[in-house]
Amino acid sequence: MTAFNVDLRGINEVYRPYLTDEHRYQLYFGGSSSGKSCFLATRAVLDALSGRNVLVVRKVQRTLHASCWNEVLKAVRRLKAAGLFRVSRSDMSLTVARTGAQILFAGLDDVEKIKSITPQAGALTDIWIEEATECSRDDFKQLDKRLRGPSPFKKRVTLSFNPTWKDHWIFREFFGGWAEAGQAPDPAPGVRVTPGRSYADRRVSILRTTYRDNRFLTEDDRQALEEENSGYYHTVYTLGQWGMRGDAVFTDWRSADLKVEPPPEGLRVFYGLDFGFGHDPCAAVRCLLDKRNRRIYVTGTFCEKGLVVWQLAERLKAFAGRAKVTCDSADPRCIAELRSQGVLAVAARKGPDSLVHGIQWLQGYRIIVDRGCADLIRELSAYCWKEGSPPQPRPGDDHLIDAMRYALESEQRPRKATLRKKSEVIGR
Ligand SMILES: Nc1ncnc2c1ncn2[C@@H]1O[C@H](COP(=O)(O)OP(=O)(O)O)[C@@H](O)[C@H]1O
Ligand SMILES: [Mg+2]
Secondary structure, three states: OOOOOOOHHHOOHHHHHHHHOOOOEEEEEEOOOOOHHHHHHHHHHHHHHOOOOEEEEEOOHHHOHHHHHHHHHHHHHHOOOHHHEEEEOOOOEEEEOOOOOEEEEEEOOOHHHHHHOOOOOOOOOEEEEEOHHHOOHHHHHHHHHOOOOOOOOOOEEEEEEOOOEOOOHHHHHHOHHHHHHHHOOOOOOOOEEEOOOEEEOOOEEEEEEOHHHOOOOOHHHHHHHHHOOEHHHHHHHHOOOOEOOOOEOOOOEEEEOOOOOOOOOOOEEEEEEEOOOOOOOEEEEEEEEEOOOOEEEEEEEEEEOOOOHHHHHHHHHHHHOOOEEEEOOOOHHHHHHHHHOOOEEEEOOOOOOHHHHHHHHHHOOEEEEEOOOHHHHHHHHHOEEOOOOOOOEOOOOOHHHHHHHHHOHHHHOOOOOOOOOHHHHHOO
């Protein structure tokens, strides 16, 4: 591709085959710090040295300087190619002195520049859209059209980004084959695929990387990424997978070791219980409510099938002591029996929309679940909305989530405005 001598050791292995990839559409996505931007900046420099003209874009012009512009300058230095380029900071361009090939930069919000941008010599051959999820499909289509004009090079549009939600236009436009390949055992003719890792058909090539593919990270960087364990953020930023909006009911939750990261002192404790016996378990939760910081800490759960009432009573006394336990109201006899055995069981007052209302209320809080509560972690990860309207969650594995709604039910009802006694008002 170029007479320029490249030391491949400076490029993460996973990206090396893509130095010369000629697909019209190329997508580099995945977790943060996986080396995408560094690689594409390096490739842009090598491409310019081989005669290509590269336009680097982001949605917002002012974000270019601190990101792509600096990455490209760093790549020039890493490649020891500074002597080969003329750098103009004022119009943000790098020009190969010998050939006039250029790397140009523009923000999509700088409409005039985007419209008029043309390289000094030859046609634009490459557009690299960094953080492409910021751009609309229309932005992309307009840019795609900019790759006109005769050129000895294959024209390419490269998108780099962290995935967002599966309803994003990029997923819909480019990931049909990728998603299919994850399910079908044999790829279609002309398709090369490593499920979850890479995909290529005639039109598009896709590479998914994570921080594990980046051997230039420090141990501290690695640890920080591994510790990021909230549901959505873990999926998208650490694992680099597309999230599922309109699907997962709870997205703002994470697991934590609450012995190491204890909740603040003095929070109120709530207990909730969902009844079950044969097919469904009895499920109980203990949670702490931090209203001020809008957090719920789940510090303990139990989830057991086949308990008869006296056994359940013993388990609850050990779990909750003499504290109030708010229970599924569908079974008043069970509640009465638990009370007769010394458990302060009370029925949740389920209103007509209590399920969705309770969920919406919980969604207003960040839920932090102790690592030991594996059953609840599983439930939260899998709890999804059903298709259609009105919105209803898919029933099934939701016993502890129900128990959590019951536990905090007293907090969900708008409090009736109570008239304070005159003496109280005066006394304040
Ligand atoms: N080829 C490389 N040479 C040196 N450092 C690299 C290289 N690739 C990645 N890095 C380091 O890893 C960090 C994260 O890489 P980056 O390309 O910004 O990841 P991403 O764009 O996937 O989030 C960079 O800031 C840089 O320190
Ligand atoms: Mg990046």
